[in-house]
Amino acid sequence: MARTAFIYSSALAEFKARPGYPWIFDRTEKTYRLCDELGLFDPDHTRVHHAVKASRADLLTYHTSRYIGLLEEANQGVARQQWLRYGLGTTECPVYPGVFDYHRLAAGCTLKGVSLIEQGKAQRVFNPTGGFHHAGKDFAAGFCYVNDAVLAIKNWRRQKKRVLYVDIDAHHGDQVQEAFYDTDQVMTISFHESGTTLYPFKTGFEHEIGKGRGKGYAVNVPMPENTPDEPFLWAFDRVFPPLARAFCPDVVVATLGADSLFSDPLSHLQLTNNALAKALETIVSVSPKLLLLGGGGYEADGLARAWARAWAILSDRTLEAQDTVQFGGMFWGDGLAALNDRPRFVSEKTRNKVKKALGHVVRTIENNVFPRFGPLAREPKRGRSMAS
Numbered sequence: 001m002a003r004t005a006f007i008y009s010s011a012l013a014e015f016k017a018r019p020g021y022p023w024i025f026d027r028t029e030k031t032y033r034l035c036d037e038l039g040l041f042d043p044d045h046t047r048v049h050h051a052v053k054a055s056r057a058d059l060l061t062y063h064t065s066r067y068i069g070l071l072e073e074a075n076q077g078v079a080r081q082q083w084l085r086y087g088l089g090t091t092e093c094p095v096y097p098g099v100f101d102y103h104r105l106a107a108g109c110t111l112k113g114v115s116l117i118e119q120g121k122a123q124r125v126f127n128p129t130g131g132f133h134h135a136g137k138d139f140a141a142g143f144c145y146v147n148d149a150v151l152a153i154k155n156w157r158r159q160k161k162r163v164l165y166v167d168i169d170a171h172h173g174d175q176v177q178e179a180f181y182d183t184d185q186v187m188t189i190s191f192h193e194s195g196t197t198l199y200p201f202k203t204g205f206e207h208e209i210g211k212g213r214g215k216g217y218a219v220n221v222p223m224p225e226n227t228p229d230e231p232f233l234w235a236f237d238r239v240f241p242p243l244a245r246a247f248c249p250d251v252v253v254a255t256l257g258a259d260s261l262f263s264d265p266l267s268h269l270q271l272t273n274n275a276l277a278k279a280l281e282t283i284v285s286v287s288p289k290l291l292l293l294g295g296g297g298y299e300a301d302g303l304a305r306a307w308a309r310a311w312a313i314l315s316d317r318t319l320e321a322q323d324t325v326q327f328g329g330m331f332w333g334d335g336l337a338a339l340n341d342r343p344r345f346v347s348e349k350t351r352n353k354v355k356k357a358l359g360h361v362v363r364t365i366e367n368n369v370f371p372r373f374g375p376l377a378r379e380p381k382r383g384r385s386m387a388s
């Protein structure tokens with residue numbers, strides 16, 4: 001069994017921004033408690049690790065010192081007008097007491113994961129408070145201030161490791177893509193709601209495939225609003241496994257945003273955690289080592305259940321048949337079974353519209369990206385086919 005590590009810090013839950021700010025500060029706490037209740041911390045294979053704040057030197061491997069200096073000042077909780085051009089003090093990235101401490105700690109949790117994997121202490125690590133994929137070199141954006149995913153990848157790049165970054169979040173992983181857009185040593189693959197209906201609006205379209213040496217190493221699967229499980233999994237299986245196999249990474253960094261769930265108030269997808277679980281199982285199967293980050297998620301119950309399920313998958317804990325009973329085709333059960341979302345009804349009309357749009361996206365990727373990887377990306381496809 002794989003050695004797994006869950007990165008925990010009770011301090012993360014103690015921060016507060018202004019009332020009504022949708023960020024769930026106790027995302028790690030909620031996930032941790034649910035996993036604990038369900039007995040998912042197996043002492044033989046799992047360690048729960050505590051993290052410390054990322055150092056200034058860690059942050060400067062990606063962010064500018066000017067920007068980090070502003071974040072340090074912002075930690076007092078008083079915003080300045082001139083910071084707006086760095087994205088600080090906006091509705092999505094407000095300045096509040098401890099804002100820098102919180103984001104340094106979150107980044108520290110991700111970097112702890114990197115070092116556990118590097119030291120051989122864990123093969124799969126989960127930091128629920130991670131995946132701040134919209135933070136730029138010198139700006140905050142979309143609830144993100146410090147880009148922990150980029151910091152992790154940069155860390156591995158210093159050791160010449162090939163890193164595959166896969167992002168399943170309602171929003172495009174724009175700044176992770178941007179940071180590695182011109183290299184063939186990092187591949188970024190993002191599945192997200194299309195920019196035609198959701199932030200960050202301007203990026204994440206299928207024709208963005210990287211530049212220079214990086215051409216073919218950035219892959220985008222924009223999904224129409226109301227995308228349900230089946231077409232998402234069809235597109236995921238067509239795109240992700242062949243490219244992961246062709247790229248042959250040393251390590252995989254994945255973001256599994258719970259804002260892609262139907263229950264999320266800030267996006268328009270119709271995915272259930274059953275689809276996220278299936279996609280994660282595939283990610284685990286191709287990852288020699290895996291650092292999993294939480295990403296977005298603005299509905300607490302859905303987030304905790306999706307991520308507890310993710311942790312169960314990392315820990316090789318599967319649902320036992322005796323845990324569930326079927327009533328009229330619906331599963332009912334305790335323990336792990338209680339984490340599963342009910343199947344989601346989506347009209348035939350919507351389903352067909354989504355299939356058509358995703359069919360076009362996948363064909364574009366197969367035409368523009370796959371040929372760059374030769375036969376490796378063209379092995380016979382196993383798994384689901386999309387009827388009609």
Ligand SMILES: [Zn+2]
Pocket residue numbers: 169170171257259295296297
């Ligand atoms: Zn998101």
